[in-house]
Amino acid sequence: MGTGIFLQTTLNGLMIGGVYALVAVGLTLIFGVMKIVNFAQGEFVMLGMYISWMLAHFAGIGPYEGLAISAVIMFLIGYLVFRLLIVRVIGKKDEEFILLTLGLSIFLQNAILMIFSADYLTVTSSMKDSALSFADLTLTLPRIIAFSVALTAVAVLTFLLQKTDTGRAMRACAESREIATVLGINPMRSFTLAFCIGIALAGIAGVLLTPMFYVYPGVGTLFNTTAFVVVVLGGMGSVPGALLGGLIIGIVESLTGSYVSLDLSQLGTFVIFLIVLFFRPSGLFGKRT
Amino acid sequence: MLEINNIVTGYGDMKVLDGITLSVAEGETVALVGSNGAGKTTLLRAISGLIPVWSGNITFNGQDTTKLPAHELPALGIAHIPQGRGVLAQVSVYDNLLLGAYIPSAKSRREESLKEVFKIFPILEEKKTHLGGSLSGGQQQMLAIGRALMSHPKLMILDEPSLGLAPIVVDSVFKIIKDISAQGVSILLIEQNLVEALAVSSRGYVLETGRIALQGKSADLFNNDAVRAAYLGL
Numbered sequence: 001m002g003t004g005i006f007l008q009t010t011l012n013g014l015m016i017g018g019v020y021a022l023v024a025v026g027l028t029l030i031f032g033v034m035k036i037v038n039f040a041q042g043e044f045v046m047l048g049m050y051i052s053w054m055l056a057h058f059a060g061i062g063p064y065e066g067l068a069i070s071a072v073i074m075f076l077i078g079y080l081v082f083r084l085l086i087v088r089v090i091g092k093k094d095e096e097f098i099l100l101t102l103g104l105s106i107f108l109q110n111a112i113l114m115i116f117s118a119d120y121l122t123v124t125s126s127m128k129d130s131a132l133s134f135a136d137l138t139l140t141l142p143r144i145i146a147f148s149v150a151l152t153a154v155a156v157l158t159f160l161l162q163k164t165d166t167g168r169a170m171r172a173c174a175e176s177r178e179i180a181t182v183l184g185i186n187p188m189r190s191f192t193l194a195f196c197i198g199i200a201l202a203g204i205a206g207v208l209l210t211p212m213f214y215v216y217p218g219v220g221t222l223f224n225t226t227a228f229v230v231v232v233l234g235g236m237g238s239v240p241g242a243l244l245g246g247l248i249i250g251i252v253e254s255l256t257g258s259y260v261s262l263d264l265s266q267l268g269t270f271v272i273f274l275i276v277l278f279f280r281p282s283g284l285f286g287k288r289t
Numbered sequence: 290m291l292e293i294n295n296i297v298t299g300y301g302d303m304k305v306l307d308g309i310t311l312s313v314a315e316g317e318t319v320a321l322v323g324s325n326g327a328g329k330t331t332l333l334r335a336i337s338g339l340i341p342v343w344s345g346n347i348t349f350n351g352q353d354t355t356k357l358p359a360h361e362l363p364a365l366g367i368a369h370i371p372q373g374r375g376v377l378a379q380v381s382v383y384d385n386l387l388l389g390a391y392i393p394s395a396k397s398r399r400e401e402s403l404k405e406v407f408k409i410f411p412i413l414e415e416k417k418t419h420l421g422g423s424l425s426g427g428q429q430q431m432l433a434i435g436r437a438l439m440s441h442p443k444l445m446i447l448d449e450p451s452l453g454l455a456p457i458v459v460d461s462v463f464k465i466i467k468d469i470s471a472q473g474v475s476i477l478l479i480e481q482n483l484v485e486a487l488a489v490s491s492r493g494y495v496l497e498t499g500r501i502a503l504q505g506k507s508a509d510l511f512n513n514d515a516v517r518a519a520y521l522g523l
Contacts, residue, residue: 080397160381165391172377179375182337184363184392287379 015143017250018150024242026201026229032237033194040105042224048206073201078196146208235286296345323496366443378422389439427458
C-alpha cells in the first residue's frame with residue numbers, strides 16, 4: 001500500500017482521535033478534581049447521541065445546529081446526577097464510587113433500551129456526505145467538524161483551568177481539598193462544576209459522533225474502554241495528556257484497522273497502551289509519585 | 290477578637306482536646322506551645338473549621354463561628370497556614386498567590402497586594418512562574434506567608450512555621466512574623482521552637498494532653514521552672 005493510503009488512514013484516525021480526546025478530557029477532569037472515576041462516562045456519550053437524535057427527530061434541529069442546546073442539556077443532566085448521586089460518594093472509599101458509577105452505567109443503558117428499544121437509529125445532516133479533498137486525500141465534513149469542535153472545547157477548558165479564578169480554584173481542589181478550603185474555596189462548588197463540565201464534554205462528543213455512528217443503547221461501551229485507555233495513557237488527571245492520548249489512540253486504531261484487520265483495531269490500541277505503560281507507568285503526562 | 294470557650298473535640302471516638310479556653314486580642318501575638326501529641330494542630334484545625342467541635346464554642350469578632358463551614362472563615366479575616374506550609378505544589382507561585390486573594394474582598398485589590406508581597410519577598414517575583422513544589426523549604430514558607438497576606442487577614446494562624454527549616458531561615462521567618470504583627474495583624478502561633486516562639490509573642494499557652502497546663506505572659510513562661518525543665522532541658 002502506498003503513502004497515500006497511509007496518510008489518509010492516519011488523518012482519519014487523527015480526526016476521530018479528537019473526539020476520543022474530548023471524552024477522555026471530561027473523564028480526566030472529573031478524576032483530577034474529585035478523585036472519582038466515572039465508569040458511566042461512555043453512557044453520557046450515548047445520552048449525548050440520543051439527545052442529538054431527539055432534537056433532529058422531534059424538532060428538526062440538525063446535530064451541529066443543536067450542539068449548544070445539547071451541551072447545555074448534558075450540563076444540566078450532569079448537575080442532576082451530581083446532586084442526586086455523586087455527592088453521596090465524595091470523600092468516601094473507592095468502592096463506593098465504583099459501584100455507584102458502574103451501576104449508573106448499567107441503569108442508563110437499560111433505561112434508554114426501555115424507552116427507545118434496541119433499534120439502531122441514525123441522525124442525518126445535510127453536511128454528512130460533503131467532503132474536502134486535497135491532493136489524494138479526502139476528509140468528510142463530519143470528521144473535520146468533530147475534530148475542530150473537540151479541539152476548540154479542549155482549548156476553552158484549558159484556558160478556563162489555567163487563566164480564571166474558577167479554574168485556579170478547581171486546580172487547588174484537585175491538589176488538596178483542605179488547602180483549597182483554608183483559602184476560602186468551597187470544594188463542593190468546584191466538584192459540581194468539574195463534574196458538569198466533564199459530562200457536557202462527553203455529551204458534545206456524542207453529538208459530534210452521531211453523523212458517523214449508529215445510535216443504540218450499548219454504543220457507550222465502545223467509548224468507555226477507549227476513554228479509560230486514553231486517560232491512563234496520558235496520565236490520570238492530566239488534560240494535555242488526555243488530548244495527546246486521544247489523538248494517538250485514534251491514529252493507532254485507524255492504522256491497525258486498515259493494515260491488520262478491522263476486527264482487531266482495538267488490539268493496536270492495547271499494544272501501544274502496554275508499551276507506553278511499560279516505559280512510563282504513570283502515563284505520558286503523569287506525575288511520578 | 291478570637292475567643293475559644295471550653296471546646297472539646299477529637300478524631301472519630303478519640304478525644305484530643307478536653308475543654309480548651311483561649312483568646313487572642315486584637316493586634317496580639319499569642320504562642321501555643323507543647324510537646325508532640327498535645328493537640329496543638331487539632332486546636333488550630335478546630336478554629337479553622339476543618340474538624341467539627343463536639344462542645345463549647347468559638348467566636349471571632351463577636352460572631353459565633355463554631356458551626357460555620359471552613360471555607361467561609363477566610364472571608365471573615367482568618368488566614369490559616371497549615372502544618373507543612375500548605376503550598377500547592379502543582380500550581381505556579383503566581384497562581385498560589387492569586388489564590389490567596391480568592392475571597393471577594395481581597396480579589397478587588399489583588400494587583401496592589403501582589404506588589405506588596407513581592408516587595409517583602411522579592412524571591413517570589415523572581416520565581417513566579419515556577420511550580421510551588423519546586424521551591425526550597427524556606428521559599429515555600431515565604432510563599433505560604435505571602436499567600437496568607439494576599440487575603441489581608443485580621444488573624445493569621447501559623448502551624449509550626451519553623452518546621453524543617455535551616456536555623457538562619459528560621460530567624461528570617463520570625464522576623465517576618467514580627468513585621469506582620471507590627472502592622473496590626475493578630476497572630477496565633479504554634480511552635481516547637483520555644484525560645485523563638487516566646488520571644489516573638491506577648492502571651493503564651495502551654496498545652497499538655499488536650500488541656501491548657503499553663504498560661505501567662507511569654508516572659509513569665511520563659512522563666513517558669515517547669516517550662517524550662519520540660520521544654521528546654523534546663
